[in-house]
Amino acid sequence: MNETDPRVIRTRRLLLDAFAGLLKEKGFRAMSVQDIASRATVNRATFYAHFEDKYALMESFIRTGFQQRVAEELSRSAAFTMDNLRLLIGIVLEYLVQVESNQCRGAKQHAEPLFETIIQDELYQILLSWLKQPPPADVRCWAARETAAVAMSWAIFGAGLQWSQSRRNTPAEEMADQMVGLLTHGLFQAMEIEPTQAH
Amino acid sequence: MNETDPRVIRTRRLLLDAFAGLLKEKGFRAMSVQDIASRATVNRATFYAHFEDKYALMESFIRTGFQQRVAEELSRSAAFTMDNLRLLIGIVLEYLVQVESNQCRGAKQHAEPLFETIIQDELYQILLSWLKQPPPADVRCWAARETAAVAMSWAIFGAGLQWSQSRRNTPAEEMADQMVGLLTHGLFQAMEIEPTQAH
DNA sequence: AAATATAGACGACACGTGTTGCTTAGTCAA
DNA sequence: TTGACTAAGCAACACGTGTCGTCTATATTT
Numbered sequence: 033m034n035e036t037d038p039r040v041i042r043t044r045r046l047l048l049d050a051f052a053g054l055l056k057e058k059g060f061r062a063m064s065v066q067d068i069a070s071r072a073t074v075n076r077a078t079f080y081a082h083f084e085d086k087y088a089l090m091e092s093f094i095r096t097g098f099q100q101r102v103a104e105e106l107s108r109s110a111a112f113t114m115d116n117l118r119l120l121i122g123i124v125l126e127y128l129v130q131v132e133s134n135q136c137r138g139a140k141q142h143a144e145p146l147f148e149t150i151i152q153d154e155l156y157q158i159l160l161s162w163l164k165q166p167p168p169a170d171v172r173c174w175a176a177r178e179t180a181a182v183a184m185s186w187a188i189f190g191a192g193l194q195w196s197q198s199r200r201n202t203p204a205e206e207m208a209d210q211m212v213g214l215l216t217h218g219l220f221q222a223m224e225i226e227p228t229q230a231h
Numbered sequence: 232m233n234e235t236d237p238r239v240i241r242t243r244r245l246l247l248d249a250f251a252g253l254l255k256e257k258g259f260r261a262m263s264v265q266d267i268a269s270r271a272t273v274n275r276a277t278f279y280a281h282f283e284d285k286y287a288l289m290e291s292f293i294r295t296g297f298q299q300r301v302a303e304e305l306s307r308s309a310a311f312t313m314d315n316l317r318l319l320i321g322i323v324l325e326y327l328v329q330v331e332s333n334q335c336r337g338a339k340q341h342a343e344p345l346f347e348t349i350i351q352d353e354l355y356q357i358l359l360s361w362l363k364q365p366p367p368a369d370v371r372c373w374a375a376r377e378t379a380a381v382a383m384s385w386a387i388f389g390a391g392l393q394w395s396q397s398r399r400n401t402p403a404e405e406m407a408d409q410m411v412g413l414l415t416h417g418l419f420q421a422m423e424i425e426p427t428q429a430h
Numbered sequence: 431a432a433a434t435a436t437a438g439a440c441g442a443c444a445c446g447t448g449t450t451g452c453t454t455a456g457t458c459a460a
Numbered sequence: 461t462t463g464a465c466t467a468a469g470c471a472a473c474a475c476g477t478g479t480c481g482t483c484t485a486t487a488t489t490t
Contacts, residue, residue, distance in 0.1 A: 064476060449472100
């Protein structure tokens, strides 16, 4: 399928727009391929010529959206610094809130796949590319680059997800600071540190 | 629905067994509710009387399996020590390998929901219960207990998942050690530490 | 402008899903 | 043992899914 064909571009745009609209109105779970196609004034069979199913469309939707956000706010192939890390976390928090508000119609904790994990995947790519650059200091090594990147990306994603799905009484700024602290000083230490009132 | 009724118990067992068998043979995606019901010699409508859909059954399957594993190897309400953490990570790695081997028939990176995230959820409960116990030392606090627990559980889960889905050339023992190191000394530090050969 | 290529429309197909109303058969309590 | 209760069987429903073959309309090439 030729990606430059005007017809293809037009159809893709129609499908994406219809999807975005339905996502806000009825949520992901409630919409059918029928709905998307008819709203896009496109035949249902044509939908399947472009996407495997509505899940694939959703995935593409989230992934490209997040990539755009990152490209806007983060210079390409940035270095691995505290500031950049904090900035990246901020982007994740912001984007998760947006996804959350769209998904709101769908039942939360059911068989609904966790589309947000796509963000973790993107996060992993970014962090790994940062780690591939030679480190400033040369000290002992605790884990493979891949292991560090994957643990970090899931930690950021997971903490962000829980925050975005909670009532968010902690402001995003403060949350990002907490997360940088956790990543910097170690999760394990941070645990023995929280002051506890007896219950 | 009375959980002690022999008919209910019998039907549940039949469904679970049929599901487990089909999971090994054709994988999750390829099996239909039809398949499960007929293999269990149970009417399809009866299936829906017990589970919302096949996703709910899968969730129950994974969750109870993991809970059993934890109960076997970890004494109830254990304390938050290095040894227990390492033990817990070992259980997760082992169980992820098992889940992975069952899922193997289903396409990996497609719309397949990440059932493994149920393990993260269980992990979070355990870690949080550990953190609720008063800490041994009383130092500064970097983050809320919930934040620390959620970041840690996702980090463990994510690193374990990547490991279990890779060719696993690193033995489980060593992997667990690496992960304990990451959690203890901080993910951020560990990143600037990996020796890099120029590329 | 004409010829070729191909995206999209349309209708039809077999199949799986989730639900409903009714009947049969098992369980348990009086 | 009898009677009330209810899980499970059964048949049928409307609906969504994914795919296929055929035809039309729009691009692209010459």
